[in-house]
Amino acid sequence: MDASLLVGIVDRNAHAQSFTGVLGRSFITSVNFGEVLYKLKELAGADPIRVERALTASGVRVVAFEMAEARHFPDLKRIDLRSRDAQRAQGVKPGQVKSLSLADISCLAYAVEHRLPVLTGDSHWCELGQHGLDVAVFDFRDANLML
DSSP states (O other): OOHHHHHHHHTTOHHHHTTGGGGGGOEEEHHHHHHHHHHHHHHHOOOHHHHHHHHHHTTOEEEOOOHHHHTTHHHHHHHHHHHHHHHHHTTOOGGGOOOOOHHHHHHHHHHHHHTOOEEESOGGGGGGGGGTOOSOEEETTOTTOOO
């Protein structure tokens, strides 16, 4: 899972909260979990230790980010570049072009390495298959997504 899902759950986003049942069957990389801790500290002043305890108690499994996943960075950066080029070609203004952060790439790299689907709130990830991403990506805000 991507950090956006956990942030949404803690923030009581109705779409995200409908996925609390998958927490015990999901993985989040340590990189993405760090993003969760950072965002919740910045947005709500949440204590990182309390957040970690609460989320791991709810079944969230934090996995280490290893070299096997890191080896996917070059391919994922190329996919991101193709996506950004396609957005520009479609007339998206420079400041509105969606791209992948280091944490985004970490999440996707873990999914690619372990052949797992991804649950995110970043809807533009759902378009990355057109540019070479070979894992299923689901936006938890998609009203058509069924558990």
